[in-house]
Structures are given as structure tokens and as C-alpha cells.
Amino acid sequence: MNVDLAFLFRFLSSIMVITSVAIIELRDLRRSAYAYMLQSAILSADFSLIAMMTSEWHMYLWTVSSLVTKVLLVPKVLIWATEKTGERIEVKPVLPLTVSFGFEGAIIISLFLVAPFVFPSAESRFPSSIPISLVLFMIGIFGMLSRKCALKQVLCLCHMENGVHLFLASLAYRSPMTVEIGILTDAIAAVVILLYMAIQLKRVVGTLDTFKLSLLRW
């Protein structure tokens, strides 16, 4: 059983890596949103696996709630935002594609190498979940730094949150529900507020290019 689960974890993790790169690299915002949807579905699957392995029933709850919020709500809201602002294709990013890939590859490899030394305890129970969560987090930050479109930045933020949640789940799976509620509300609120600001940005300044934010100055 354990061997199967380990293999399952690794398999799911590799898909998550691919989806994360996809989220960042895809220029079409809708497709990025779908990639995010896929990644979140895998994340929920990860949560259910953890729930099965540790038989903590509130992890099941977290699975369901993350399904609802991350897979259904957030992408829907994001796509609604693309329609509202009218920008489906994002503005060209700072780095060319190959350099971007290079950075991402470097991040992934280095994290996979470093992580087992820093967090040995979780490695045994949920193989490669820690490095994956760190990868998600770092790639999310990288996306935020290298992309100019405001909506893309929101998506990268959600991506980072995925990483944080996975990290939390694999290390603190016994924590009480209040933590989950806090995280959930934080995610939704952040997304809603950020999207509202992005839409207003488009309305006031006319572009979602964050390099042009200084136009907002009074």
C-alpha cells in the first residue's frame, strides 16, 4: 500500500510541476486558469491521500473545501475578470521564453536537492511533497517577479498559496480546523480584493501592465 501511495505521490507531483510551469508560461490567461484548475485538482487529490494515510477526518473536509474554492471558484472568478477587463492575452513578459524555462528548471532542481536535508521528517511520510510545495511557492514568486500583467500576478499569488497549503498539510496535518478556515478566507478575500483592484486599474489607467502603475499617482 505504501509503495503504491509513494508512487502515486511522485506521479502527481510531476504533473503538478508541469502544470505550474504551464501556469506561468502560458500567454493565454484562460489556459493558465485551466492549468491552475488542474493543479488545484491534483492538490485536492494530494489532500485526500494525506487524509487516507493519516486518517484525520478534517483533511477530508479540507479536500472538499479546496475543491470548491480552488478548482471551482477561483478559476471562474479569474476568467470572469479576464472578460471584464477584456484582456485575454497578456502583455509580453520581461524575460524571453527560454530564459524563463531555464530559471524554472534551476529552481526545481535546486529545491529537490536541498529540501530533503532541511525537512527530513516529512520526506518519509509523504514523499516529495515538501519539495513540491517549495517549488510551487518559488515558481509562484518567480512568476510574480517576471510577469507584467496584473491578472497574471493574481494567478501567481494563488499558485503560491497552493504551495503554502501543501506545505502546511504535509507538516501540520493534525492542526485544528481554525487554521483551515483562516487560510481559506484569506485566499478568497485576497483574490477577490486583488481582482477588484485589477479591474479598477484597467478602468482607471486603461492597461493591466503593472510597469505602468505609476500612472496612478496623484
Add this chain to the structure above:
Amino acid sequence: MIVPCILLILGAILSLLIRNSKICNILINGISAISCLLIIVVGVGGILSRIVLSLPLGLEMGLDSLSSVFCVVLGIVGFSVSTYSIKYMEIYGRMRYYGVSYTSFILAMYLILIVRNAFWFIFFWELMTLSSYLLVVYEDEKEEVRRAGFKYFVMTHIGVACIIAAVLLLYQQTYLIGVPDMSFSSLSEASRSMPSSVLHLCYLLLLVGFLVKTGAVPLHSWLPDAHPAAPSNISALLSGFMIKTAVYAIIRMFFFVLPMEFWCGILLIASGLLSMFFGGIYALKQVDSKRLLAYSSVENMGYILLGIGAGLSLLATGNLILGSIALSAGILHTVNHAMFKALLFLSAGSVIYRTGKRNMDVLGGLGKYMGMTSSLALIGSLSASGVPVLNGFVSKWLIYSVTASSWKIPILPVCAAVAVMISAITGAFLLKYWSSIFTGRPSEEVKECPRLMIAGEAILAVFCFILGVYPMLALLPIVKVSEDLGIKASIIREQLFLGPFLIGPVTISTISLIAVFSFLSLFLLLTFVFLRPSGIKAEPWFCGTRPSALRFQASSYYRNLEEAMRPAYIKIPRITLRKYEEPDTDRFLVKPIVKAFGKISRAILAPAMGYVQLYLALMFLALLLIVGVIIWIS
């Protein structure tokens, strides 16, 4: 105790949902008014008996006599302002913005008074600052409003930073004594075992942080800009209550939580003296009605700080009786000032409501058409000047008596002398305020204000009278505050209330005040008997010139006095765009700090400014650094 919170949150949410601006207006202000009534009930309940309530997440709430007194004041002021706002906010739009900010403002102020935990205290302090900022920049299409709001925001946040730093220092100490939480009681225990230099640093940081919010000189420069910029009902709340929360915080921290220190009291007295002086003399120059009232607030905060500082120094040196009376005097002036200052700001608001003008040079003679408003403004002005029978007199007198009698601390009698002189200046500029706007030849024809607005002002005026004639109503709960500090209330009550004194040098005897009042009422009765047979009506005598040629401008009121006091005004040598020369009080403290800060910031981020990603990258690098350091340490 929680019910007002729930009501206010409900109000905020509802205001977001309702589209119709008129209903929204009535709803928000109505809900706020009801919650303020509930807050009064809570306060009165707290005076009669202590209440403590513990909620999860460390949100411990409690009402002792200090909190209850302030709660009652918040309730009264809030209720009057909300009633007033129902009609006043009709001239502004954007109800949803107003709804959320206004309700969260009152909510935050209420919660600051009740919480017993430093973390939540700072949280609600921040909430109060943010919501008041949003309210100050309500009319953000005007540039001066935005600038005033920005200045307010930055200055208060520097204050908050100092407060947070001090609390963190104390919190770190609580770890060492083994009770690691942020409630006031554990901070209090922690402070007793702290090394004295760190403790003094905490005191200094807390002082700076709270004095900024109080509007004490030299950290007051946001006040004269922010109060005129805000809508008048908000100015009334700002001046009437928000700066008092800082006073509450000072008393809570310096008297209850932390051990009492003599030099803190001296610092408070010094800043009180400066505030009184500068607030008063700058108020003389003003031509903008709300700016004049803002400087008057600075001056009155000076009185309050003088009282409280005197209390602190006296208690710290062991003069228990005098010290507690001084503290009571400070708190009483807080209560009284809230009443009459809110009243004055609301009256200025009524004038703006009908004429849209704040410039006293242009206004005039509105008393002919706005009789009720004019009378209420008169009550406010007389109360602030310290006329007996109204409430300002009682607290001012008490402060003078205490400070003049505490000759053991040499600076205090000098402060008393200055205070009496400044009180005359108060009468002078309030005469200017009232007569420039309400007397003289009418500048335009206006109608009286709606009844709800008058009702709001009238409530405050009634309290001015009640507290003036029967100050024991407020003093009895206030004396309980000293009781909480461990001083037997009976001694103080003896000193204050029952006839001739024993050892201490201060008394207000009930007999005297009743005598004063009965005489006055007798004469007023006679007045109204004699007023009937009035004489011939005639035009005022203008020495034979055309009436339209004459107007005594507000700016000319005290020219000679200002000339004589020229060295006292720290002036910039050029005439600004405003009609009057505006003294630049920021020159010595605030502006150099701002300049240095700007230079440093520009030096660090000069190459790429304004790119979000760069800031993110820098933050992330810093985060990595910290994580690395933590891993390396452990």
C-alpha cells in the same frame, strides 16, 4: 457588551448592499445612533459594576471605571453626531464608502476602550486610524483634502510604529517571566522586572506614539489640516472623541499598566504647556472657522495633558490626594471638552451646510436666520471660554486649582499662570468665532438648519449645562478611577465635595455652585419678566455711513495683539497663497525627519522606482535572508 459591535458590523455590511443613497444614509446613521445609545448603557453599567468578558483568540474585554467613563462620552458624542449626520450627509454622496468607514470608526473606538490585550488594542487602534483616514479624505477630489489626509496618515502611522515597538519590547520581556501573552496584566508584570533603560525607552516610544494622536505640540501639525478637510460631523467625532482615545491610552498605559514615573509626568506637563500656548495663540490668527476650532482643540488637549501630567508627577512623588485630584481634573476636562468641542464643530458644520463657506471674513450675521444654531454655538463658545454654570469652567478651574496648589513641583504653578492667561485668549478667539459668523450684517439669506441637526447639537448643549451645574455627575465616576489606582476614594470625595478642606488645598463645595446657579436663575427669571416691555426697534447706529460699507472682518479682530505677540509665532518669512500668514510649525521637528527619510529612500531605490516587481524581489530577498539566518541560528 458585544451588541454594539454586532450592530455596527451589520450596519457596515448593509450599507454595502443598499443602493439607494438616501435610505442608506438614514440607515447607517440610525444604526450608529442606536449603537451609541447601547454604548452609553454599557458605560453606565460599567460604572455601576465591573464587567469582564473573555472571548477566544485572546480578545479579553473588560470595563473598569476608566473605560466606562470614556464609553459614556463616546456614546453621547457619537449619538449626537449620528443624529446630526442623518441630515448633514445629504450634501455628500458615496454612501457605501461612508457607511463602512463610519461604522468601523465608531466600532474601533469603542473596542479600543474595552480590550485588555495589547495586540488587539493596537489592531483596533490601526482600524481606527485607517477608517478615520478614509473619512478625512472623503472629498478626495480636492487636492488640499488629499494632502491633509496624507499628512495625517503618515504622522499617525509613525506614532503607531513607536507604539508597536514599545509593546514588542514589553512582550519580549513577558517571555522572560514566563507568561507569554500580550494582555495588559502580563505586560504590567513584565514591566516591573525590566532593565530600567529599556523601560525608559518604552515610555518614550509610547509617549511619542500617543502624543502624535493627541495633537500635542510639537507633533500636532496634522490636526489643523485634517479637521477642516474632513466633513464637519467627522471633524466633530475626530476632535470630540478620537483624540481622547489617545488620552485614554496614556492613562491606561502610564497609570495602570506601567509603573508611574515622575519624568513622564514632566514630559506630559511640558507638552501640555506648549500645546496650550501655541494652540491658543495660533487660534487667534485663524480666519477659517474649522481651522480655528482645530487649534482650539490643540489648546484644550494642552489643558488635559497638563492635568494628567500633573497627576502622574504628583502620584509618582507620593502626593496621593493632589495627584488623584489632578488626574480627575484631566479626565473631567476630557469629558467636558468632548461635549463642547463636538458642539462647536457641529455648529460650524451647520454653517457649511447652509452656506458652503468656512471663511469667516466673508460670513456674517447668520444669527438672524439661524437663531437656534446661533444660540447653540454660543453655548459651545461660552462653555469653551470657561464661563461658570457651563461645563468648561468646572474642569478648567479644577486644573488651575490643583496646579497652583502643587508648589512642590515648581513648574506647576507657572503652568497654572500660563493656563489662566491662555484661558483669556480662548475667550477672545471664541468671541471672534461666534461673532464673525453669527452677528453683524447678514452676508446672505439662509434658512435655519433641519431639526435633526439642531437636535444633535442640542443634546450636547444640554450636557454642557448639566455638567456645568452638577459636575458631580461626572466627577463621581471619575473619582472611581483613582480608586482603581488604589487611592481611597473617600478622601478625595471629602476634598472635592464637602465644604471646607482639611489638609489639601482644593475644594469645590456644592453650596457655592448651587448658590451661583440659583442667583443666575433668579436673574434670568427677572429678565424674562422685564423683557416684555421692550423698546423701540431701530437700525444699529453706523455713525452715519452706509451700512453696506462697513463690515468688521474676522481677520482684523486681533491684529494689535498678534503684532505684540509676533515673537511667539514661528513664522516663515514669505506670504503663502492663503489669505493669512500661516506659521510653519513643522520646521523644527517634522520637516527635517521627512527630508532625511526621503533622501535615504531615494538613495536606496533610485534606479528603478515604481515597479512592483522590484519591491517584491527585494522583499523576497529579505525573506530569504531572514530564513537563512534563522536556520543558521537553530
Add this chain to the structure above:
Amino acid sequence: MDLIGGLINLFLVMLIAPVLDGFARKVRARIHCRIGPPILQTWYDIIKLFKKKDIDAEVSSRLYLISPYLSLAFSLVAALIIPIGCKKPPLGFTGDVLLLVYLLASSSLLVAFGSTASGNPFSGIGASRMLSLTVLGEGMLAGSIVTFSVIAGSLRIGSITELLSTSPRLAAAVALIPLAVFVYLESERVPFDIHEAEPEIVGILVEFSGRKLGLIKYSMMIRSTVLATLLIDLAVPWWLADSYMIPFYIISIILWLLLLLLLTLIFTIVDSSLARYRISMAIEGLVPFLCISFLSIVLAFLGV
């Protein structure tokens, strides 16, 4: 006994105040080599004013009609509580100097407010000048009072006079100078009668006539009498009797009258020799006395 003492005080002050003014007019006339009006002339003037019909300006505020009465009320309360003839203040009141000063200041402040309420800009000019002078005056007064309180340890007139009668101090003497100037200032005599401005028509009294004018003038006279009594109490504290025992009491009342007349005489001589100041000169002229009053506080602390 205290209550009766208070009422006697009140009665005496009400009776004597215009007489003092009449006396001052007589002295001034004599200095001008005239015969001058009879001493009771001021009483006749006030009664005449009461009989006249009021002319009311078209007012901006009701305060214009009420303020003379209010001002008189405050002055009378002040008269009620000042110790005359006996060290124990009437009504068992703990005769605080500050309260006294405040009552009198409120009395004049109300007149200022009421005069501006009449709508005449000249009243505004008068009121602003009067308050400018009051600012400096109160500063001087504050310094003196604080000095006395530091010396005596309390603000009660009773204890101050007791202390001063037993052990006079230099600081007290220095403090008396600004106090005397303040009393002079408030009695609206020549260098400082800017706001009343009799030869010019304009000033705060311009719109008041008939009964209102009579009340205001009467109130002003009571104020100056009370202040003069205060000055005498503090300067020459020995004349106050220790209790209300009849022979001592009568003697001290007679002494009070004599001292008041003496003070009025001195003041009138000064007033006849000076010309009226312009407001700016007046303000500048008072500043040295302000400094003296603060100096007296310092002296008091030094224990001199």
C-alpha cells in the same frame, strides 16, 4: 450667620459701588478746578437710565437683550463671596480667588458677546479691543494669584490674608503691583478705557441704551468695587476682623469704606494725569507688568 454676612456684603457693595464712582467724578472735577457733580450723581444717573425707554437694535441674537442681566448676575455673585469686614468668607464658601476672578471675567466677557450680538461692527471693534486687554490683564492677574497661592499654600482668600497679616513677604509685595495694575485696568479708567471710549461714540456700549445700559454700567461699577476690595484685602490684610462680632465688624466695615475711598482717590489722581492709550500702546505698556508678575512667582519660589 454666614448667610447674613453674605447678604450684608451684597447689600454694601450694591450700595457703595456707584457712590465710589461719584466720588471719583468729584475728585476728578476738583483736579480740573471744577466743582463737579454731587457724590450721589451716579445713582441718579443709573435711576434715570432705568426709567428711559430702550432702543433695541435689530439683533442678530437674543443675547443682546439678555447679556446685561447675566453680566449683573455674575457680578453680584462675585460680590456675594468676597470677604468684606470679616476674614471668614460668607456662605461658608471656601472663597477661592480664582473663582472670584473668573466670575468677574465672565461678567465682562458676556458684555462683550452681547455687544457683538447687536450687529454693529463698532461693537465688534470695541469687544475685540477689550478682550485684547483682558488677555494681558489676566496674564498679570494669573501671575499674582499663583504667587499668593505658592506663598500661602492655598487659593482661599481667607488663608492668604491670614498668612499675609502675620508674615508679609517680599514676593507678595511684588505680586501686588501687577494686581494693582489689573484692578486699575478693569475699572475702565483713562489709559485703558479704549473699549468703552466715551469721547468716541463707538465701543462696546454703542448699541445699549436705557435699562440695558444702566444694568451694564452698574455691573461694571460693582466689578471694580469687588476688585478694589480684593486688592485691599490682599494688600492691607490687617483690617479684616476675625469674626462677625459686632463691634469689630462695624469697625472693619468702616475701615473698608475708608480704604476704598483712599484707593479711588489714588486711582483718580493717576487717571486724571494720563491720556488715553491707543490699543497698541496699551498692549505694549502692559507687557512689563506681565513680566513682573511672573517674576513674583519666581521670587515666591525662592522663598523671599
